[in-house]
Amino acid sequence: MSAPAIATQACSKWYGQVLGISDLTWSVTEGVVGLLGPNGAGKSTLMKLMTGLIRPSRGTIQIYGEPPHKSAGARRRIGYCPEHEGVYNDLTALEFVTFMAELSGVPGAKSRDAAAEAMAQMGMTKAQDRRLKGFSKGMRQRTKLASTIVHDPDVIVLDEPLTGVDPLARMAITDMIREFGKSGRIVVVSSHVLHEIEALTSEITLIHRGQILAEGNIYGIRSLIDKHPHRIEVECDRPRDLGSRLSATDHVQRLTFTDDKVVVETRDPDSCYDLIADVVLESDIVVQSLHSPDNNLSAVFEYLTSGRQI
Amino acid sequence: MASGGIVSGAKATTIIARLTFKRLFRGKGIWFTFALSLLPILIATLGGSSTGEPKEVWGATFGIGVWLYCLAPAIHLAGAVAEEFDDKTFTYLWSRPFPRWSVISGKVLAVLPTLCALFTLSFTLAFYLSYRGATGANTGMLVHGIAALWLGMATAACVCIGLGSLVPKFPMAISIIYLLIIDIAISAIPVAINKASVIYNMVVISGLHERSHDTVGAIISLLCISAVWMAVAVWRIGRAEYQTDK
Numbered sequence: 063m064s065a066p067a068i069a070t071q072a073c074s075k076w077y078g079q080v081l082g083i084s085d086l087t088w089s090v091t092e093g094v095v096g097l098l099g100p101n102g103a104g105k106s107t108l109m110k111l112m113t114g115l116i117r118p119s120r121g122t123i124q125i126y127g128e129p130p131h132k133s134a135g136a137r138r139r140i141g142y143c144p145e146h147e148g149v150y151n152d153l154t155a156l157e158f159v160t161f162m163a164e165l166s167g168v169p170g171a172k173s174r175d176a177a178a179e180a181m182a183q184m185g186m187t188k189a190q191d192r193r194l195k196g197f198s199k200g201m202r203q204r205t206k207l208a209s210t211i212v213h214d215p216d217v218i219v220l221d222e223p224l225t226g227v228d229p230l231a232r233m234a235i236t237d238m239i240r241e242f243g244k245s246g247r248i249v250v251v252s253s254h255v256l257h258e259i260e261a262l263t264s265e266i267t268l269i270h271r272g273q274i275l276a277e278g279n280i281y282g283i284r285s286l287i288d289k290h291p292h293r294i295e296v297e298c299d300r301p302r303d304l305g306s307r308l309s310a311t312d313h314v315q316r317l318t319f320t321d322d323k324v325v326v327e328t329r330d331p332d333s334c335y336d337l338i339a340d341v342v343l344e345s346d347i348v349v350q351s352l353h354s355p356d357n358n359l360s361a362v363f364e365y366l367t368s369g370r371q372i
Numbered sequence: 373m374a375s376g377g378i379v380s381g382a383k384a385t386t387i388i389a390r391l392t393f394k395r396l397f398r399g400k401g402i403w404f405t406f407a408l409s410l411l412p413i414l415i416a417t418l419g420g421s422s423t424g425e426p427k428e429v430w431g432a433t434f435g436i437g438v439w440l441y442c443l444a445p446a447i448h449l450a451g452a453v454a455e456e457f458d459d460k461t462f463t464y465l466w467s468r469p470f471p472r473w474s475v476i477s478g479k480v481l482a483v484l485p486t487l488c489a490l491f492t493l494s495f496t497l498a499f500y501l502s503y504r505g506a507t508g509a510n511t512g513m514l515v516h517g518i519a520a521l522w523l524g525m526a527t528a529a530c531v532c533i534g535l536g537s538l539v540p541k542f543p544m545a546i547s548i549i550y551l552l553i554i555d556i557a558i559s560a561i562p563v564a565i566n567k568a569s570v571i572y573n574m575v576v577i578s579g580l581h582e583r584s585h586d587t588v589g590a591i592i593s594l595l596c597i598s599a600v601w602m603a604v605a606v607w608r609i610g611r612a613e614y615q616t617d618k
Binding site: 113114115116117134135137138140142144146148149150152153157161162163164165166167168169172173175176209213214215 | 374375376377378379384387388390391394395398399459460461462463464465466467468469470471613
């Protein structure tokens, strides 16, 4: 049986006293996999381990059976797009991608053509002869992505590729990542924004404090997340009237009142939002604001990790 | 898209040398170095127009020039490793299939011959200006001087890269402090320990040292100093794990 494309076995990484990842066993064999977790969860550390930038403190990491920090053969099969914007600003985009092609083993005579093709794939042909110094974040990101795929790698590792890019570039990059997956490559893409990952793949791995919380199909993980008691804060003129009407339903678990606010805790947020709208209309309640403090990934992770000793 | 493959150290060295060469001539640092290279010519011109003995003028020119020959590698090579970490561009290099030491060898291959060529021109001109209208100048002295320049500059480059890899926060400042203060202090020690000084060995090879004429010993000393510092740099770059987000 052939080795999985990416495999970690009891892999840990510390930066001095700071934990990067802890005792992580994980593998990827095909398709696009989303690495999802809040900032500082260990996503970038895992990606640096995959690409050979750092060594594990304990355990192993292998790319097609070889450790990437030791084996050029493993790194040959990887294309890595880091999160940061650092590039050689005094080079043109085409020069940069051409050099990266050569350093990835594309023969010198073919490297320029390969770079031009990769730039074209990113829609950057018109700008390819301009120096990187004057590029916007989106243009840099596309150039970095061109340098990631220029040597036709088997495994593409993309660290937060959508952070800070404009909507047009975001759409183009999302389409491109999906194309990579369809072309049979393995793509690992990280983000701390759930809907970004949802737009790319249905296979996700949730990572938090250096450990894997859950992995698999996004719908399964979604249902796990949906079990999370969801709080809705309604600021209105008659919070107690609103609360008394909501308390009659099954899915509302708890109500907390202040002078001008009611906090509803529910296991079925969609139904609860509908019910609030109905009650407000029927009872003529004036609502100043309505928001959910739990409508972010960090809150979900806090819920999923509650009770776990990490 | 063309498929990639493993890149040998020698091949990666030439690729990085081309990359460095291109960036060198697009940056501002090379113009500062060009201005520095004119200083020996200026000193020889001023000294030659005074009543000084040609050998004294040449000695003074070489003495000042020696500092500049150390300064130039500090400017261009001390940050060879550190700048990749500062700019975070190491993430593109380290994740590619070639040995890390090629980054050092590639940069040295691009920068050192450029600096040697620049300073050889300036040095030769300064030599003839020092001896203009006087007898006593011979090709042997110039050859010794140029040999001292090349070997000294190569050794200074290795020292700077080694120091820069050990202290990546302030590589240029540390290199300049080492070469212009510590190295000069070592060269003044009147026992064999002065052979650990780059500048001492350069002066011996140039034939301008008052007591020592052990050229072969000085060459061997410079080679040893270079080897030690280069080994430090290669070891550091192989082990280096810089944190970008912790």
